[in-house]
């Protein structure tokens with residue numbers, strides 16, 4: 001008799017984006033003429049930059065010639081990409097990371113979801129509330145207990161250290177969904193907590209490229225001691241529009257260990273290597289050549305232009321919302337803004353009114369956790385024209401409240 005993994009039956013039905021799509025569709029059915037603008041999507045809209053497109057063409061041509069054809073690549077990723085990552089993302093900033101500490105993947109979602117496989121089922125997992133749902137659901141599937149670290153206007157959406165002992169902590173900064181960032185000082189506190197408590201930090205740096213402030217660390221390894229207690233996830237999805245290309249990487253330093261029940265230290269780097277070699281056959285050669293191109297002189301410039309474009313949207317959004325007297329977080333080091341709904345409307349009430357009266361779509365904050373109730377997430381990934389138009393409509397709607 002084949003028994004089910006009953007942990008799957010305990011998952012909360014995560015229909016957030018399906019629910020949003022359903023409501024938008026119903027509205028469209030009744031208002032065919034409405035020109036709906038979405039500030040709800042968590043996907044980029046600008047095309048891949050020329051340096052990446054050229055690299056993709058070159059790689060495709062190589063694949064068509066016997067002499068340069070590539071089959072299975074290394075499970076850890078090609079050295080040309082791992083080298084570029086080490087040099088540009090770490091050594092250029094004074095961080096000593098080695099090539100064999102970099103594991104190239106097909107996007108950060110896979111590894112942020114899979115990494116928990118290396119950890120004991122009895123570990124207590126801490127996540128922020130609101131949160132990117134992958135951390136919660138992947139641990140639920142394995143049957144682990146999860147503790148929420150509440151984030152609210154009171155703590156400026158920066159969580160306090162856990163009040164009860166926890167073993168593994170997921171941090172995502174700059175944050176999705178709140179758009180808030182941690183300063184060096186704040187991140188230092190977490191690294192110290194992890195070292196003092198033999199805890200492991202799983203640090204999601206997917207939005208690192210959007211950081212504008214010098215006070216915000218780009219990598220947890222900027223903090224002394226972090227190589228002993230943290231694994232870091234990167235993605236080219238938001239950095240360079242790779243949501244459809246698929247490529248990212250995970251950093252597992254040689255120093256980072258966890259313990260056996262007999263209190264022996266076990267290094268995670270060889271375990272992750274073993275796991276990847278068993279379950280993963282590498283990221284496509286084309287994606288890796290495309291990612292390599294991001295690190296060329298032209299590539300870096302072109303990618304930065306797109307990020308600047310989105311961050312200009314974010315800054316327009318922030319100014320407009322604040323000008324309307326609304327309370328808003330994020331949008332300074334991240335392409336997300338976290339808006340407190342006016343008149344104490346619930347997340348879904350505000351979503352409904354904004355759709356109805358302004359024909360603008362947002363993402364209800366409560367969809368990311370209980371603490372998100374009374375907030376919505378807005379994204380800066382739209383075009384300039386649509387973003388400006390959406391802000392005009394939002395202004396008109398707010399003036400009627």
Ligand SMILES: *Cc1c(COP(=O)(O)O)cnc(C)c1O
Nearest residue numbers: 107108109132176206235237248
């Ligand atoms: C978008 C995103 C990722 C990246 O996912 P990919 O699989 O690389 O596309 C990772 N973490 C968070 C929090 C994200 O929002």
